[in-house]
Structure formats: C-alpha cells, structure tokens
Amino acid sequence: MMKRTMWVIAVPVLLLAAEAGDDGRRWWGHVLFLADDKLEGRNTGSPGHRKAAEYVAGEFERAGLKPAGTAGYFQPVKFRSRRIVEEQSGLWLVRDGKVEPVALSEEANISMRSDPPESLEADVVFVGYGLSIPEKNHEDLKGLDLRGKLVMYVSGGPSSIPGALRAHAQSAGERWKVLDQAGVVGALAVQNPRGQDIPWARATLARLQPAMSLADPALVDASGGKLSVTVNPAHADKFLAGSGHTIQELLDLANAGKVLPRFPVPIRVRAKVAVERGEVESQNVAGMLPGTDPKLKDEYVVLSAHLDHVGVGRPINGDSIYNGAMDNASGIASLLEISSRLRESQRKLRRSLLFVAVTGEEKGLLGSRYFAAHPTVKPQSIVADLNVDMFLPLFPLKILTAYGLEESDLGDLLRRVAEPLGIQVQGDQEPERNIFIRSDQYNFIRRGVPALAFKVGYEKGSPEEVIGEKWLRERYHAPSDDVQQPVDLQAAAGFNRVIGLLAEAVANRAERPKWNSTSFFQRYAGQL
Ligand SMILES: [Zn+2]
CATH class of the missing domain: 3.50.30.30 (Glucose Oxidase; domain 1)
Structure with a gap:
C-alpha cells in the first residue's frame, strides 16, 4: 500500500455542492470506515462483510429508515462456493x-x-x-x-x-x-x-x-x-x-x-x-423511507449499491487487502449520505424509497439477483432502480455518464435534474466494456424494472479519460483501491446531490417510470 495522501481539490465550477453546505467529508467518512483494513475487503460471507452490513444497518437506523429486510434490516442470502484445486x-x-x-x-x-x-x-x-x-x-x-x-x-x-x-x-x-x-x-x-x-x-x-x-x-x-x-x-x-x-x-x-x-x-x-466446495451465507441490507402519498407510498424507488468487494487476495506491492474504496464503499457511502440528507431536509416524498445494500456483486451480481427474485416489498411495487457502483469521483463533475439512458424515461428525468446544475448527461461512451450489464441494475432490468447506473463522466480524448484509464489499469480490483488514493470530494458531493434529486423526482412524479417504446428491454416489463 502506498502511504501517501494526496487530495485533489476541485475547482468549484459547480456551486451545487457548496450550496448544499456539503464538501463530501461525511461521505468520505463512510468510505474510510468501509474500506478500512479491519474490514478485510468485505468479501461475500466474510466477517468483514458482516461488520460492513452491521454498519450500514446502523446508519440506516440513524437516518430514520425503517427495517426492510426479512430479519430486521438484513435479508440473508445463501450461496454455494467453489474453489479450484x-x-x-x-x-x-x-x-x-x-x-x-x-x-x-x-x-x-x-x-x-x-x-x-x-x-x-x-x-x-x-x-x-x-x-x-x-x-x-x-x-x-x-x-x-x-x-x-x-x-x-x-x-x-x-x-x-x-x-x-x-x-x-x-x-x-x-x-x-x-x-x-x-x-x-x-x-x-x-x-x-x-x-x-x-x-x-x-x-x-x-x-x-x-x-x-x-x-x-x-x-x-x-x-x-x-x-x-x-x-x-x-x-x-x-x-x-x-x-x-x-x-x-x-x-x-x-x-x-x-x-x-x-x-x-x-x-x-x-x-x-478438482474442486473444493463449500456453503456461505451473507446478507443484503435494506432500509425504507416511507412515502407520504396515500396511494403512491406503496410504490418504491430502489437505490442500490453493492457492499461486498473481493476480500483478501494475492499481494501486490506487499499489500494483500483489496479494500474496494471506490469499488464500492463509495456507492454505499452515497446511499448513506443521500438517506441522511433526505432526513435532514425533512422533504416529503410521495413514493417510498428503498435503500438496498447488496452482497455478492463481485461473484456475479448474486445478491441483487436474489433480491430481485425475492423482493422484500410487493414485487410489482418497485418502480425503478438507481444503482451506484464505483462512480469514480476522480475529477470534477461536469459530465454524468448514465448507463441505460436510452432505455426508459428515467433518462429525461435525469437530464431535467442535472442540466440546471450545469451537469451534462451522456450515455455509455464505451459499450465494449459492457458496463450496462456489469452491475446490480441489470437484475432489475431483467425483471422489467427501468433502471439507471452512473459514473462521473468525461469526453473521449480528454485528460480525464487518461485519469480514468490509468485508474482502471492500476487500481481496479487491486489493493491500491484504498483510502490512500486521491479522490475529488467536491465531485462526490455533487454526484450525491444529483442522485438524491433524481430519486426525489422519481418518487414525486405522478406516473411511474416506463420503458421507451424503442427499448429491447421493455419485453421484460411486469416480470417482477
Ligand atoms: Zn468490482
């Protein structure tokens, strides 16, 4: 691990974070806890993941969310494991x-x-x-x-x-x-x-x-x-x-x-x-912020993020803990920050929000697959999923990349909340990376729920693209995705604000989100 702290201070081109009185430090505090060496990389089924799940449940409670698992905030999930000999x-x-x-x-x-x-x-x-x-x-x-x-x-x-x-x-x-x-x-x-x-x-x-x-x-x-x-x-x-x-x-x-x-x-x-087989249990964590509209409160906007990472592995530069600070302590921290802010603002939402921290993402999107197959609320009542996974606030937030942008009217809604804040919204610029299917939103999509996933975006050929590529090459699924890396707190704060506003907009709109008529995925509508 490189013991080097280097803060990138963003030029405040966007006042949105400052307006909200938020410099991203509370978000970063959650990342510090979840990506600490003590949690040993939060592997699915490990004691470190369990500690992380307890932390999230505690924070959900502090934010006034109601338990929405099957055992309090938890939804236990059973796995079979295989290891090659x-x-x-x-x-x-x-x-x-x-x-x-x-x-x-x-x-x-x-x-x-x-x-x-x-x-x-x-x-x-x-x-x-x-x-x-x-x-x-x-x-x-x-x-x-x-x-x-x-x-x-x-x-x-x-x-x-x-x-x-x-x-x-x-x-x-x-x-x-x-x-x-x-x-x-x-x-x-x-x-x-x-x-x-x-x-x-x-x-x-x-x-x-x-x-x-x-x-x-x-x-x-x-x-x-x-x-x-x-x-x-x-x-x-x-x-x-x-x-x-x-x-x-x-x-x-x-x-x-x-x-x-x-x-x-x-x-x-x-x-x-030759295979060594085992059984593993791990947890999804779910908390609910009830809506206030007598009818719409029985519908849910899901905000999801994966809590697990890949745990302890082969050492690289002497470090064997794969902390997963960006992947995906950062996304869980966003869920926690968004839920706290909603409570502090006392804003009323018509629909309910369901915050779901899922396990087993790194094993093939398994926790969200289980949740989508066994939702803890009435299946047809989930109207959208907004998924936050490794959104990479490595440089100022001027562009937001949204995956699934062309598939449903969530895309228009996102533009409507982001553009007045000076943030340009763009679709997937690198389809060869298959990001659309590589995180938990895909399990909601397969069950017919309109969904979006997000990253701090950049233009092709820009210096930001170079920073993003270097990050993937050097830190993605490596022990150096830890809390020593430079992170742009202002970008994270702005990101959290936009996703929070989007969740509000989906919760308050009269109609539930729908697939675009041109989307291949509308065929799955109603399958949950
Ligand atoms: Zn990952």
Missing part, C-alpha cells in the same frame, strides 16, 4: 495424437463461475462471438453441429448491434441459454483486451479465490457440468494453431465491429478439474 487440475491440447499441456494461470484459467465436470475431452469449434440475437439477425451458432463439443469465442459483438443489447446477449444468463440449447459441453472464452478493464497478469491472481453461485438452483445461469475456460489472448494462437486463423486477425475484425468467421479448430481439449 489447481495442483490436481489440468488442461491439455490434443493435436495429431500429441498431448500438449496448457499452463494454467499464464495461458488459460478454468473458471469456477459455472460448475465444471471432473473431466472432459471434446472437439473445438470457433463460433465468432458465440451470440444469438434473432432480433438483429445475428446468429453465430446457427447451422453448426455443436453437440458434445466445446465452443471457442471472442468477447464482444458486431457494431451493428446497439451497445446495451450487445452487452445483454453477452451476459452469463443469455450466453448459457444459447449454448445449452446448442448442446455444447463448455466454452473457451477469449477476452478482447479492448474491453478488458483488468490486464491478464492481475486478473489471473484472482483465479484461486472461491467463486459462488446462489444456493437456489433456479437462480443459476449455466446448467451443471459445463467447462468454462478463459484463454489469455496473448496465448490464444496456441489453441488456434492449424485452423488457418490467428487471434490478431480475429481481434482486428472484432475491433472493426465486423462479424467473425466460424471454423473448426483442429484440436481436442482435455480437462481435469
């Missing part, structure tokens, strides 16, 4: 009768996100992006005989498909639905480095951490017994040798937004997997 596992390529080992950790990893078979050997077919999007006539699997085979694919999708839909089609749920139908026994995924936030060298450090799935089998994506392998793009040619294609050629096509070829790969992949 790497010494007893292996991956081999069989080519022309010759067996060549694959170096786990360096060349590829066996993912524990899906429950793997003990052993397997199968042919491999390269299937482009491995997507099926009938609405856009994009079919990577059609006409191929994939029964009993492994598919290999590159992450991403053709640029002809809108970003949100492309992300949705790549979600674990959609992907495995399509692959299961095709009868495959597993998948070899090559992550396009262009959409990858964490470089391979760091991502691979997490391979020995337990993966989790919800204990309820109805809430698990991949059916059991499927092999899931992540291939290091720098070594993908080892797999592709003899196919007549190279990974560079395929990535060039992907980066140009083109459709990818499909072809047989002249290898068989052999796998042996």
Whole structure:
C-alpha cells in the first residue's frame, strides 16, 4: 500500500455542492470506515462483510429508515462456493495424437463461475462471438453441429448491434441459454483486451479465490457440468494453431465491429478439474423511507449499491487487502449520505424509497439477483432502480455518464435534474466494456424494472479519460483501491446531490417510470 495522501481539490465550477453546505467529508467518512483494513475487503460471507452490513444497518437506523429486510434490516442470502484445486487440475491440447499441456494461470484459467465436470475431452469449434440475437439477425451458432463439443469465442459483438443489447446477449444468463440449447459441453472464452478493464497478469491472481453461485438452483445461469475456460489472448494462437486463423486477425475484425468467421479448430481439449466446495451465507441490507402519498407510498424507488468487494487476495506491492474504496464503499457511502440528507431536509416524498445494500456483486451480481427474485416489498411495487457502483469521483463533475439512458424515461428525468446544475448527461461512451450489464441494475432490468447506473463522466480524448484509464489499469480490483488514493470530494458531493434529486423526482412524479417504446428491454416489463 502506498502511504501517501494526496487530495485533489476541485475547482468549484459547480456551486451545487457548496450550496448544499456539503464538501463530501461525511461521505468520505463512510468510505474510510468501509474500506478500512479491519474490514478485510468485505468479501461475500466474510466477517468483514458482516461488520460492513452491521454498519450500514446502523446508519440506516440513524437516518430514520425503517427495517426492510426479512430479519430486521438484513435479508440473508445463501450461496454455494467453489474453489479450484489447481495442483490436481489440468488442461491439455490434443493435436495429431500429441498431448500438449496448457499452463494454467499464464495461458488459460478454468473458471469456477459455472460448475465444471471432473473431466472432459471434446472437439473445438470457433463460433465468432458465440451470440444469438434473432432480433438483429445475428446468429453465430446457427447451422453448426455443436453437440458434445466445446465452443471457442471472442468477447464482444458486431457494431451493428446497439451497445446495451450487445452487452445483454453477452451476459452469463443469455450466453448459457444459447449454448445449452446448442448442446455444447463448455466454452473457451477469449477476452478482447479492448474491453478488458483488468490486464491478464492481475486478473489471473484472482483465479484461486472461491467463486459462488446462489444456493437456489433456479437462480443459476449455466446448467451443471459445463467447462468454462478463459484463454489469455496473448496465448490464444496456441489453441488456434492449424485452423488457418490467428487471434490478431480475429481481434482486428472484432475491433472493426465486423462479424467473425466460424471454423473448426483442429484440436481436442482435455480437462481435469478438482474442486473444493463449500456453503456461505451473507446478507443484503435494506432500509425504507416511507412515502407520504396515500396511494403512491406503496410504490418504491430502489437505490442500490453493492457492499461486498473481493476480500483478501494475492499481494501486490506487499499489500494483500483489496479494500474496494471506490469499488464500492463509495456507492454505499452515497446511499448513506443521500438517506441522511433526505432526513435532514425533512422533504416529503410521495413514493417510498428503498435503500438496498447488496452482497455478492463481485461473484456475479448474486445478491441483487436474489433480491430481485425475492423482493422484500410487493414485487410489482418497485418502480425503478438507481444503482451506484464505483462512480469514480476522480475529477470534477461536469459530465454524468448514465448507463441505460436510452432505455426508459428515467433518462429525461435525469437530464431535467442535472442540466440546471450545469451537469451534462451522456450515455455509455464505451459499450465494449459492457458496463450496462456489469452491475446490480441489470437484475432489475431483467425483471422489467427501468433502471439507471452512473459514473462521473468525461469526453473521449480528454485528460480525464487518461485519469480514468490509468485508474482502471492500476487500481481496479487491486489493493491500491484504498483510502490512500486521491479522490475529488467536491465531485462526490455533487454526484450525491444529483442522485438524491433524481430519486426525489422519481418518487414525486405522478406516473411511474416506463420503458421507451424503442427499448429491447421493455419485453421484460411486469416480470417482477
Ligand atoms: Zn468490482
């Protein structure tokens, strides 16, 4: 850990934080508690996460929120965990009768996100992006005989498909639905480095951490017994040798937004997997601010943020605690700050607000998935989700990026509260990162609830973009995402104010939010 405190003091181009008498220090106080080494990175099911959950429940109570879990403020969630025993596992390529080992950790990893078979050997077919999007006539699997085979694919999708839909089609749920139908026994995924936030060298450090799935089998994506392998793009040619294609050629096509070829790969992949299994319990935390309108108070605007992070892991620069200050102590701190401010302002809201701190996000959005499947209020009464995850106040808030902006009328509402404060609102500028499906709002969207997620935004090509990219490269899911890093408190204060005002606007508007008629996701409306 670098013991260095460096404050970035924002030029107060926006008076909105100052007007509110708020310099972001109380928000930062919550971050300091939640990202302290004592909480050991708040891994799902760990004592540190439990302490964090108790802190949040205590703060909810102080802010006058009513308990809205199933056990006071808590909603317990059960998980199954899997950890690879790497010494007893292996991956081999069989080519022309010759067996060549694959170096786990360096060349590829066996993912524990899906429950793997003990052993397997199968042919491999390269299937482009491995997507099926009938609405856009994009079919990577059609006409191929994939029964009993492994598919290999590159992450991403053709640029002809809108970003949100492309992300949705790549979600674990959609992907495995399509692959299961095709009868495959597993998948070899090559992550396009262009959409990858964490470089391979760091991502691979997490391979020995337990993966989790919800204990309820109805809430698990991949059916059991499927092999899931992540291939290091720098070594993908080892797999592709003899196919007549190279990974560079395929990535060039992907980066140009083109459709990818499909072809047989002249290898068989052999796998042996030893898994250590366990059971884990963790908590969502929910608190409610009742609305005042006799009718509308039975409808809820959810403000969500994930409380968990990745815990203690492989040391980097001598530090093994992955504190998760920005990911996502920052978002939980926003929920706490917004709820305190609402109480202090004594403002009346017509609808009720439901503040939900979820667990298991880092394990695949699991706590929010559980909550959306078992909401603690009447399912149809949730009108919107506003999700705050790693909003990155690293520079002044002049632009707010909103994910899902084009999908529902929440977008217009956000513009109406942000623009008078001098904040420009923009949609997703980097759809290749799939942020739309990468946090908890996605579980509400899949159940038909209009939702938005947010980050402090920047223009492409600006110095702020450089700061953001450097942050991802160096601190994202690294122990240096801690309380020693420079943070712009004014930007955080402004952000909290805007999200609070948006929550108020949704709570007070006569009509509940609705999907835009052009949105792909309106088909899920009414599914909660
Ligand atoms: Zn994260």
